Amino acid sequence: MNNDKQMYTGKRFDITIEKGKGTYVYDVDGTEYLDFTAGYAVNALGHCNEIMINALEEQSRKIFHISDIVWNPIQTKLANFLVEKSGMDAIFIGNSGTEAIEGAIKLAKKYGNTVSANQDKYEIVSMVNAFHGRAVGSTSITGKEKYKKAFQPLLPGSKNSPINDIGALEEAMNEKVCALVIEPIQGEGGIVSSTPEFLKAARALCDKYDALLIFDEIQCGMGRIGELFAYDFFGVKPDIVCIAKGLGGGFPIGAFLSNEKANLFQPGDHGTTFGGNPLACAVSYAVMQEISKEGFLEGVKEKGEYFKKKFAEKADGIDFEYEIRGEGLLLGIDIGKSPAELVNQCIKNGLLIIGAGETVLRVIPPLTVSKEELDKGIDIIIKSIKELEK
Ligand SMILES: Cc1ncc(COP(=O)(O)O)c(C=O)c1O
Structure with missing residues (x-):
């Protein structure tokens, strides 16, 4: 849409998507694209999932919005579900990933001010990339x-x-640090997994310096790597975990959960107008129930392994160096150079896909993607690589 008056905050492809169903999206002229982006790892159950439509429709006949001066049943249901599943102490529901991180930062600052008498425990360590x-x-x-x-x-x-880099982290941590923030698997940074040893060392250093360990699971959580919470995959528990994206499956919602030690907010410390919106909570609760059904998360892991294996088979015989990284359906194909050309070629061939980091093609389809759709996507990627080689 070249007559669009929105601020120019990022380059867009020259495609105007109007509709979606399952793993496919359709532009205004009806051209079909297989969607391996899921709106930046958001559409966990694919596009226009009936379960979500029903939850939204049903809730929309009850109430759209109510403020946080009162309780709301679906909000409570979602909050209690997530607290129970996480084993954390409490949750704050907001509207986005950014808002979850901002809340977690405030909680960390308050923690620093609570445990240190002279307000000098305010540093936050996070990862390069x-x-x-x-x-x-x-x-x-x-x-x-x-x-x-x-x-x-x-x-x-x-x-x-x-x-x-455990040595570098040891140097970065000290008594002034109130929080250490880590994405267990970096998404935007190029699909880079933390090692369990690194996360264990991070946990130990936070305990040593009385700092909070915060996991940003906004991209890697909520089933994307085959676990509801990514920390279950790594076996290291944070004090605070931030979630969003797949949590709403396409309806804007984000949240952060804290353990008892970090649960320090008092009335007036934090708030939101739209957070915990009943429509968002109803859709999110429906998505969470679906993801939690027996076999769903196992299926995500299995499909991730299937993709890796099939890609290797199909790429065999072409002159192309790559490395596949990631877990479940948070995958990256590192091609060792900018993925921009390949992304464009894939899109020309009907596969909507994006890059990550400087050299990675990111594979983040809906979690409901079928093996046949994964095959089709792989075929398009391979075909596009071959076309670019000519
Ligand atoms: C790991 C991570 N954290 C935070 C964010 C920000 O989330 P949002 O765009 O919902 O504000 C993102 C978004 O891509 C993300 O991938």
């Missing part, structure tokens, strides 16, 4: 200069340490 959102706090702890340089000065005391 991490992505945590676009507001001032989340931009401050993001680990890429290109997202930060125009907005300095950002939050004082924010510093980045390289992922999986």
